[in-house]
Amino acid sequence: MTRFAHRIRAAIVDLDGTMLDTVPDFYVAINRMRADFGLHQPVTHEQIAQLVGKGSEHLIRGVLALDYDDAGVEQRIEEAMTAYQRHYIAINGDHSTLYPDVKEGLRALKEEGLKLAVVTNKPMNFAGPLLDRKGLRGYFDFVFGGDSFPKKKPDPMPLTEACKALGCPPEQVVALGDSSNDAHAARAAGCYVLTVPYGYNHGVPVHEIESDGIVDTLLEAATLIRQHNRDVL
Numbered sequence: 001m002t003r004f005a006h007r008i009r010a011a012i013v014d015l016d017g018t019m020l021d022t023v024p025d026f027y028v029a030i031n032r033m034r035a036d037f038g039l040h041q042p043v044t045h046e047q048i049a050q051l052v053g054k055g056s057e058h059l060i061r062g063v064l065a066l067d068y069d070d071a072g073v074e075q076r077i078e079e080a081m082t083a084y085q086r087h088y089i090a091i092n093g094d095h096s097t098l099y100p101d102v103k104e105g106l107r108a109l110k111e112e113g114l115k116l117a118v119v120t121n122k123p124m125n126f127a128g129p130l131l132d133r134k135g136l137r138g139y140f141d142f143v144f145g146g147d148s149f150p151k152k153k154p155d156p157m158p159l160t161e162a163c164k165a166l167g168c169p170p171e172q173v174v175a176l177g178d179s180s181n182d183a184h185a186a187r188a189a190g191c192y193v194l195t196v197p198y199g200y201n202h203g204v205p206v207h208e209i210e211s212d213g214i215v216d217t218l219l220e221a222a223t224l225i226r227q228h229n230r231d232v233l
């Protein structure tokens with residue numbers, strides 16, 4: 001955390017793979033959608049984890065591509081998205097769990113005086129109810145989903161817009177995420193970025209992500225940020 005000499009005033013936090021292990025929810029919704037298509041062999045948690053992080057359509061296209069060629073995917077994508085969304089909303093949060101020290105980390109960031117925003121590629125109608133259900137919504141000043149802006153991460157737009165909402169220049173904002181998607185968006189927006197090693201990085205080892213550091217938990221991120229803010233005083 002020495003790249004910029006600025007005090008950190010806000011954090012932008014990713015959802016899937018950073019705060020919540022949501023693959024078990026995706027697993028149920030995706031395999032129910034597959035069953036609707038007569039595909040009864042379930043896709044695995046590992047296959048799903050590699051496809052999470054770039055929004056629902058990317059995920060469902062990737063899942064369909066396991067069984068169909070390009071034309072077959074195109075033919076089914078609309079019906080698959082409708083079925084998937086119905087199944088996901090019916091179970092949203094039933095099987096997903098908080099990673100260790102998430103609430104402790106968010107609390108510590110707030111105690112440090114940071115403003116907090118969620119920026120996820122999950123659509124808002126999934127993200128909002130999930131954050132409420134897991135007791136996370138109250139920590140955040142803003143929540144932005146994959147459909148909140150015309151572009152999703154790794155485009156910098158959602159982070160740039162979140163910085164504006166937070167009222168902080170990007171160089172005073174740290175992004176906390178689990179994937180290269182978050183890191184690319186943060187770098188392009190001009191924010192710091194710290195990555196957690198336990199999430200889903202499209203099947204690529206987390207140390208290959210260009211970030212300002214890897215932290216074991218959000219609580220460790222908060223400790224690092226507090227230290228950084230003391231050092232720049």
Ligand SMILES: O=C(O)COP(=O)(O)O
Pocket residue numbers: 014015016017052053054055056119120121122123
């Ligand atoms: O791809 C998704 O649905 C969400 O992924 P994210 O929360 O890691 O941005």
Ligand SMILES: [Mg+2]
Pocket residue numbers: 014015016017018053177178179199200
């Ligand atoms: Mg993520």
